[in-house]
Amino acid sequence: MSKSALKTASVLAFERNLDISDGFFAQTDSQDINAKVTPVIIKEKSVRGTISNRQKNAIANDPTKLDAEIQKANLQTVDSASLDESNDTLVVTWSGKVLPFTGKPNVCNDQDYQQALVSTVNSYLDGEGVSELARRYATNIANARWLWRNRVGAQSIKVEVSCDIEGKQQQLSFDAKSLSLHSFDQSYDAHSDDINKLASLIERGLTGDAFVILYVKAFAIMGYGQEVYPSQELVLDTGKTKSKILYSVNGKAGMHSQKVSNAIRTIDDWYPNAEFPIAIEPYGAVTTMGTAFRQPKDKMDFYSLFDNWVLKGETPSVEQQHYVMGVLIRGGVFGASGKE
Numbered sequence: 001m002s003k004s005a006l007k008t009a010s011v012l013a014f015e016r017n018l019d020i021s022d023g024f025f026a027q028t029d030s031q032d033i034n035a036k037v038t039p040v041i042i043k044e045k046s047v048r049g050t051i052s053n054r055q056k057n058a059i060a061n062d063p064t065k066l067d068a069e070i071q072k073a074n075l076q077t078v079d080s081a082s083l084d085e086s087n088d089t090l091v092v093t094w095s096g097k098v099l100p101f102t103g104k105p106n107v108c109n110d111q112d113y114q115q116a117l118v119s120t121v122n123s124y125l126d127g128e129g130v131s132e133l134a135r136r137y138a139t140n141i142a143n144a145r146w147l148w149r150n151r152v153g154a155q156s157i158k159v160e161v162s163c164d165i166e167g168k169q170q171q172l173s174f175d176a177k178s179l180s181l182h183s184f185d186q187s188y189d190a191h192s193d194d195i196n197k198l199a200s201l202i203e204r205g206l207t208g209d210a211f212v213i214l215y216v217k218a219f220a221i222m223g224y225g226q227e228v229y230p231s232q233e234l235v236l237d238t239g240k241t242k243s244k245i246l247y248s249v250n251g252k253a254g255m256h257s258q259k260v261s262n263a264i265r266t267i268d269d270w271y272p273n274a275e276f277p278i279a280i281e282p283y284g285a286v287t288t289m290g291t292a293f294r295q296p297k298d299k300m301d302f303y304s305l306f307d308n309w310v311l312k313g314e315t316p317s318v319e320q321q322h323y324v325m326g327v328l329i330r331g332g333v334f335g336a337s338g339k340e
Contacts, residue, residue, distance in 0.1 A: 006311050008336035009110035016331030017206060018137065018264060019097040022247075023146070023255035025230055027087040030221055037091055039252040040228060042079050044242070049074040079246040081253040085225040090150060091217065094260055096141075098205025098212040101130065101329055113310075120310050121328070124321055130206045131199065132322055133329065136184050136267035138199035142191060144176035144218050146263035148255075149229040151176070154220035162215045163201050172198055176218065182276055184267070206329070231256040265330055270319040272300055280326040282334075302327045306334070 029035035051070050059065045083090065103121020108114040140146065144157045151157065157176035162169065172194045179191060198214075205212030222228060231247035231254065247254050265280040271293045278286050282302035284294030294301040299308075305324050308314040316324065 006113055006116055007110070008307060008311065008334075009105075009108050009113045010335050011107055011109040012105055012113075012335035013107040013333045014328050014331045015099075015106045016261075017099045017101045017329045018261065019099060020257045020261040020264065021095045022249065022257045023092050023094040023260050024249065025081065025228065025253035025255070026091040026093070027083045028089050028091055028219075029087050030089045030219070035087070038084075038087075040081050040083065040090070040230075041251060042081055042230070042246050042248040042253050044077060045080055046075065046077045049076055076243045078242060078244040080227065081230050081246055082227045083222060083225055088221055088224045088226075090154070090220045090222050090228050092147060092150070092220070092255070093215070093217045094146075094255075094257075096214045096216065096264070098202050098214065100208030101125075101206045101325075102208070103328070117310050121325070124325055125207075128318060128321060129203075130325070131203055133267070133326055134203040134206060135195070135199040137202050137264055138195050139179065139184050140264050140266060141214070141216060142172075142174040142176065142195055142198065143179035143181055144174075144220070145181055145266060146255075146260045147176075147218060147220060148259065148263065150220055150222070153226070154222055156221050158219045160217045160219075161198055163212060165201070165204070165210050165212065170197070170201065184269075184277075228253070230254055231259050265326065267326065268323055270323050272298060280323065280330050282327055282332070303334070 025040035026037045027040050028037045051072060051074050054060075055066065055069065059069055101121075103118045103125070105114060105117065108117075141161060142159055144151050144159050147154070147157065154177070159174045159176045161172045161174075164170075174191050174194060201210075201212055201214065204210040233245040233247055235242075235245055247256055262279045266277050268274075268280050268284065269277045271278065271284050274293075278284055278293055282294075283292040283296075284301070285292050292301075296304055299305070300320070302324060305316050305320050306327075309316060309321075309324065315321070
């Protein structure tokens with residue numbers, strides 16, 4: 001079938017190739033070599049807060065009304081997670097499987113389209129390969145971006161990565177705070193060799209050369225008794241009794257796998273006028289900023305680049321090729337419904 005006759009399959013889905021587990025929170029004392037590692041427990045507490053939200057002008061501009069409003073009790077029941085007073089170090093562990101990326105969709109209801117798609121992916125794999133993507137994923141593992149707010153509040157962070165391939169155990173260690181969150185050029189850094197080794201492991205997993213499971217552990221010195229930050233649950237029940245609910249596994253603090261995964265694939269600095277890396281997303285969406293950095297009107301979103309590449313044979317720049325393949329590795333449903 002000619003390229004001009006091809007249409008995007010109406011049913012098209014890819015499974016993710018980086019299969020990340022939840023992150024599990026534990027704690028220990030960096031000053032005691034014999035200290036045990038114990039779980040971080042979610043605790044509930046009730047607080048009496050102040051009224052601090054923006055008030056209507058009629059209240060804000062009337063001192064009497066504002067005083068009356070401020071006197072109201074703002075009672076809240078919240079979850080919290082903190083290190084014990086005898087521990088100063090947060091320990092977070094997770095595992096990640098790196099599955100082979102061949103370009104073959106998990107579901108596709110158009111075999112002609114699938115053939116063209118697989119051919120396109122193979123041309124990329126044969127030409128560019130996944131080494132650049134693997135190096136960026138490796139950098140985000142090593143720099144502990146996936147600790148999110150916990151990274152900001154840490155005095156120092158050690159990241160350890162282990163992997164058993166073909167009976168050989170590989171151990172890598174990184175000083176996470178010494179690695180940049182804004183650049184993927186770590187060639188100047190003392191950790192560059194180990195980042196390249198980690199990237200090589202990820203590349204072997206993506207190419208199917210070996211079965212790769214990474215076991216990742218971070219030791220972040222936060223301070224004795226300091227608060228730490230697991231994932232916060234989104235509770236849609238309007239009758240909820242708590243204003244903040246933290247994610248827990250059997251009562252132990254944890255981080256959603258989606259949140260860890262989002263940090264690992266925060267490698268897209270190829271979008272227009274890029275100032276910082278964002279997570280690989282079809283529209284370059286950053287929900288905390290309320291912005292889509294890859295707009296369809298600029299033809300820089302995933303669907304525009306992907307369709308032109310597969311259907312019309314219009315090969316994008318090398319950077320945008322990396323981006324498109326990064327979205328496929330991320331996984332998702334990409335079919336065209338045919339409805340406008």
